[in-house]
Amino acid sequence: MSTNQYHCLKELRPNSYNWKIKVRIIRLWRGVSRNGEEFKGLNMLLLDDKNGRMHAFVPGTVIEKHEDKLCLDLQDLDQVANQNVYLTDVVGVIHKDFPLRNVKTKFNDQQLQVKFTIVDGRCSVNVTFWDSLAADFAIALEQVTDFPAIIIIASGKITSWQGTNHSTPQIDISNAAATKFYINYDHHVVSQLRRMLSTPIFSKYDFSSQMSDKLDTLQVKDIRNLGYDYVQKEVIAEVKLTCSNNLQKWFDYACSSCYQPIDPVDTMFACYRCNNRDVPHPQKKFHIEVEAEDRTGTIVISLFDREVRTLIGKTAQEIVDETPKDQTFPERLNNLQNIVCMVKLRIRKSNVDKTSNSYHVTDISLGSEEEKQSIELTEENMQESQSQASASTIHLDDLSQLNFITPDVNQEKKKKKRTPKPNKKFL
Numbered sequence: 182m183s184t185n186q187y188h189c190l191k192e193l194r195p196n197s198y199n200w201k202i203k204v205r206i207i208r209l210w211r212g213v214s215r216n217g218e219e220f221k222g223l224n225m226l227l228l229d230d231k232n233g234r235m236h237a238f239v240p241g242t243v244i245e246k247h248e249d250k251l252c253l254d255l256q257d258l259d260q261v262a263n264q265n266v267y268l269t270d271v272v273g274v275i276h277k278d279f280p281l282r283n284v285k286t287k288f289n290d291q292q293l294q295v296k297f298t299i300v301d302g303r304c305s306v307n308v309t310f311w312d313s314l315a316a317d318f319a320i321a322l323e324q325v326t327d328f329p330a331i332i333i334i335a336s337g338k339i340t341s342w343q344g345t346n347h348s349t350p351q352i353d354i355s356n357a358a359a360t361k362f363y364i365n366y367d368h369h370v371v372s373q374l375r376r377m378l379s380t381p382i383f384s385k386y387d388f389s390s391q392m393s394d395k396l397d398t399l400q401v402k403d404i405r406n407l408g409y410d411y412v413q414k415e416v417i418a419e420v421k422l423t424c425s426n427n428l429q430k431w432f433d434y435a436c437s438s439c440y441q442p443i444d445p446v447d448t449m450f451a452c453y454r455c456n457n458r459d460v461p462h463p464q465k466k467f468h469i470e471v472e473a474e475d476r477t478g479t480i481v482i483s484l485f486d487r488e489v490r491t492l493i494g495k496t497a498q499e500i501v502d503e504t505p506k507d508q509t510f511p512e513r514l515n516n517l518q519n520i521v522c523m524v525k526l527r528i529r530k531s532n533v534d535k536t537s538n539s540y541h542v543t544d545i546s547l548g549s550e551e552e553k554q555s556i557e558l559t560e561e562n563m564q565e566s567q568s569q570a571s572a573s574t575i576h577l578d579d580l581s582q583l584n585f586i587t588p589d590v591n592q593e594k595k596k597k598k599r600t601p602k603p604n605k606k607f608l
Contacts, residue, residue, distance in 0.1 A: 186201065187201050187202055187203040188200050188201060188202055189202075189229055189231045189233055190202060190204065190227060190229045190231070190233035190234065190235045191231065191233045193235070202227075202229065203229065203230070204227040204228060204229045204235075205227070205228045205229075205267070205268055205336070205359065206225050206226070206227060206267075206268075207226050207227070207228045207234075207268065207335065207336045207359045208224075208225065208226035208335060208336075209223060209224070209225055209226075209270065210223070210224050211223065211224070222238055222239055222240045222241045223238070223239045224236065224237070224238055225237040225238070225239065228359055255271065255273060255299070255300075255301045255303065255304050255305075255306050255352075256303055256304040258271070258306060258339050258352045258354075259341060259350065259352055261339050262339045262340055262341040262350075262352060263339075263340055263341055264339075268336035268337060268338060268357055268359060268360070269336070269337050269338075269339050269354075270333065270334065270335050270336065270337070271299070271306070271333075271334050271337055271354060272301075272331065272332070272333045272334075272370050272371065272374060273299025273300055273301050273306065273331070273332060273374075274299060274300050274301070274329050274330070274331050274332075274374060274378065274383075274386075274388070275297055275298075275299055275322075275329060275330045275331070275332055276297075276298045276299065276300045276305060276329075276386055276388065277297060277298045278295070278296070278297035278298075278322065279295065279296045279297065280295070280319075281293060281294070281295045281315060281316065281319040282294055282295075283439050283441070283454065289456055290438070290455070291438055291439040291452075291454055291455045291456075292311055292312055292438075292439075293311065293312050293313075293315045293316055293439065293440065294309060294310070294311055294315055295309070295310050295315040295318055295319055296308065296309050299332060299334075299354075300383075300386055301374070302377060302380070302382035302383050303382065306352050306353070306354060307351065307352070307353045307354070308334065308337075308353070308354045308355075309353055309354070309355050309356075310355070310356050310362075311355065311356060314356045314360060314362070316440070317362075318362060320487065321362075321364055322364070323544065325364055325365065327365050328388065329378070329388040330364050330365055331364070331365055331371045331374055331375060332362055332363065332364050333362065333363040333366055333368065333370070333371065334354060334360065334361075334362050335359075335360065335361045335362065335363070336357060336359040336360045336361065337354045337355065337356065337357075337360055338354070338355045338356060338357045338360065339352065339353075339354060340352075340353050340354075340355055341353065396415055396416055396417045396525065397416050397417065398416070398417045398418065398419070399416050399417070399418055400418070400475055400476075400477040400478075401418060401420065401473070401474065401475050401477050401478040401479065401480055402477035402478045403477075404416060404418060404480060404526065404528075404540070405478065405480060407528055407532070407533060408533060409530075409533055411528045411533070412528055412529065412530050412533055413527065413528070413529070414527070414528055415525050415526060415527050415528070415543060416525070416526055416528065417523060417524070417525055417526075418473070418475070418523070418524055418526060419475060419521070419522075419523055419549055420473035420474060420475050420482075420521070420522065420524060421473070421474055421475070421519060421520065421521050421522075422471050422472070422473055422517050422518070422519070422520050422522065423471060423472040423473075423474065423518060423519065424469065424471045424472075424514060424515070424517035424518055425471075425472075430468070431467065431468070431469050431497075431510070431511070431514060432465045432466060432467050432468060432497040432500075432501075433465075433466050433467075433468045434450060434463040434464070434465065434466075435463060435464045435465070435466045436452040436454065436455060436458075436460050436463065436464075437460055437462060437463060437464055438452065438455050438458065438460075439452060439454050439455055440464070440466075441454055442466070442468075443460060443463060450463045464498070465496075465497035465498050465501060466485070466486040466497055467484065467485060467486045467488075467489035467490065467497045468483065468484070468485055468486070469483075469484045469489060469514070469517075470482070470483050470484075470539055471484060471517060473524065480538070480540055481538050481539045481540065482524060482526065482539065482540045482541075482542050483539050483540070483541055483542060484542055484545070485542070488542050488544070488545040489517075491545055491546070491547075492516070492517060492520070492522070492545065492547065493513055493514070493516050493517070495513060500513055500514070520547065521547075521548065521549050522545055522546060522547050522548065523545070523546050523548070523549070524542050524544070524545050525542065525543045525544040525545070526540045526541065526542060526543070527540075527541045527543050528540070529541060
């Protein structure tokens with residue numbers, strides 16, 4: 182059937198009940214009644230081929246006939262592999278993950294890629310994220326504090342491949358345009374899976390590689406005297422930043438495909454990592470060297486894009502747009518003066534050899550360690566005195582406007598209440 186026989190979501194109007202649509206279900210959740218009881222109906226978020234989105238509700242009497250088609254175990258994903266009709270939601274414990282890397286595709290293109298496996302106690306499945314979602318996953322995993330991490334992959338694309346060393350097809354979960362992920366999200370399936378981690382079905386999995394090592398917190402003078410046993414290791418320091426307004430360069434140009442730094446050649450940009458691909462609109466990424474000091478000394482540290490955005494809440498392009506052309510150093514970057522923060526530094530061989538006096542920052546957060554401990558104590562006291570709802574902070578921007586209240590169905594029509602007269606006192 183041709184697509185012109187379907188209506189787009191934006192064409193739907195309340196003046197008719199006869200619409201035919203072709204959509205993907207990209208979100209699915211149970212509703213609750215007004216008194217808090219779980220309702221039999223299902224809420225859905227729909228996506229059509231015109232990128233239109235709409236919330237839908239399916240009553241329980243209808244969904245009972247089809248609900249068994251909406252739930253699969255990881256070992257059953259082969260039933261929906263290699264088809265272009267459905268995207269699938271899955272949940273699993275992250276078992277093994279590999280670093281973010283650049284790979285060359287069969288079309289000679291460079292793409293960001295991250296690979297990991299998830300398990301549910303019965304089987305494991307490979308997951309491959311590409312491009313911006315891969316970069317987001319790598320950043321999100323660095324911020325995880327509750328291990329092993331449990332991930333919900335919403336609207337994943339299920340594929341299969343026949344490897345040379347496998348007698349049966351291997352299932353792989355990849356990402357499509359609608360794919361999102363949620364790590365350690367406050368959801369009952371995540372809580373249930375975490376409780377299952379202590380049962381015998383998970384005893385065959387070793388999650389020790391997921392546990393992050395406790396990093397040493399050092400003073401500046403100790404960091405400057407580290408030996409070769411610290412090369413490629415990370416340490417933490419509490420420092421005060423000082424940014425010089427004499428900086429001539431405070432951002433790098435980056436390839437819009439592989440996101441790596443590139444330099445102009447005769448005012449034109451090309452990325453050698455992407456086979457000298459022309460980059461007509463390179464991205465701007467922060468790269469600033471500042472002094473970091475404590476009571477024991479001073480070192481130079483390199484702040485890159487993510488760290489500067491954490492500190493000032495702006496992208497490099499936004500800073501360029503708001504800075505007058507006759508101003509060489511943006512006024513906004515003066516906010517980096519005399520702020521106390523915790524930095525995570527990766528020690529390089531050049532730092533130990535003293536051939537480089539600049540230390541690479543891999544993470545940063547505002548405030549001293551004493552302030553953070555005080556905040557944690559305050560939050561614990563608040564949690565003891567009152568119950569608070571918790572929510573994930575990872576990739577929830579597109580769900581923030583949804584109405585999670587289930588509409589009333591199959592209820593008698595209520596009598597219309599008389600509208601009270603306005604109180605003249607407040608007019």
